[in-house]
Amino acid sequence: MMKKGAESVFSSNSFLEGDYSCSGLLRIEGRAKGRISVDGSLVIAEEARVEAAIKAREVVVAGILVGSIEAEKSIRLTRTARVKAKLFSPVFSLEQGALFEGDVFNTPNQVQD
């Protein structure tokens, strides 16, 4: 049950600090710090550096992340990801080459689709 939302991008020279929430797709390419909640997908690009508590439906991490992720559907760490966080999700995927340090908690799938 995906809500239709806009695509938002923090490009590589941007810096975000504080609470941020949006719906649709959020793509972070710059630096972010704080609390981020997305009613939709979150992509942390390869060049991004994020230090945040994240809530989202679906998260893909390719850059650097410190903090925590609560995903309703899935979390995927690509081979370029550098992650030090607590992960909450029904589905995890960790590609070869990804660096991960932290805890993984399996939560029941809350998304019916």
Added chain:
Amino acid sequence: MPEGLRSYKKREKLFYVKLVAGTKAFFGGFVSIPRRVVAWLGAKTTIVFIPHSEARSRRFGISRFLLGLASLFFIALLGFSLFATTRYTAARIQLRIAQGRAEEARAAVDELRDSAEILMGSALRFESKLAELLTAGASANLKQSAIPVEQALKAAGLASMLSMPATGGMAFREVERLKALSAYLDSALPSLDRITNTVAAQKDILSEIPNTWPIQGGIGHISMYFGQNEYPFSAGQWYLHTGIDISTYRSGDPILATADGKIIDASYTAELGNSVTIQHSHGFITRYAHLRSIRVKKGQQVAQGQVVGTLGNTGKSTGPHLHYEVHLGTSIIDPLRFLNVRKAVK
């Protein structure tokens, strides 16, 4: 200073101030409008491709002017390609139609060529026949033996088609030959006219010579020829048959006079049965014997083709047949010689 003048001055000043400002604004427009247009056109738009995965995003900064230009270019390209495709398709269809027509035309040409070949063949046969005819005429007239074909044709004013030059290739050769044939036929007309005249002149003579088939409808067959034959009433004995016997396997077929003439005898004898004898011009006499009935009287004038009696089995006969005799002066001759004359002329 009076009060009225002051207020007037004030208004005057206000008017001038407004005038200057308006003029400035008006002329300023000339400068600022193009500048604004350039600014509007120069404004940049960024086109960003945002992947929903970790793949790199891509962005393109482009001014409105270039964007417009690019759109125009694409629209033009699209229009042109549409136009070109349409033209190409139309051309292809026309080509197909043209090919079909060419195919038909080729078939027609082939057919025409075949027809022309057949026509040429007929023409050559016609030429040789005409040459034969002319040669026969010439030799008959000049009391000469056979003249070569070429010479006969030359004498008649006709160049032989056989000696025609075969130049050019394919259809052109056919066309040339057809033209030559046309010319040849035109040149053959005077000769044919002469022949027609001759034939017309001979027609009267032909009707005076016993040269038609004596039975109505041209039916019957020759059951005994002229000349030496075995005597039908006593086997092994030879005798001279003085005419031809024509049988139709039945009695009653009308017997026709074979030329104009006068009936000199119409009577019954034991030998010939009912017989009719006709005296013709040029010393010809014809006799029709073994008739079932006689339809003419002695002294009567008859025309060629007139009925003189019916085929029968009277007299010394073994079955219904016509005995037909031709006399020329005091000699008895073969009737078939004259029958052939008429056939050849026809």
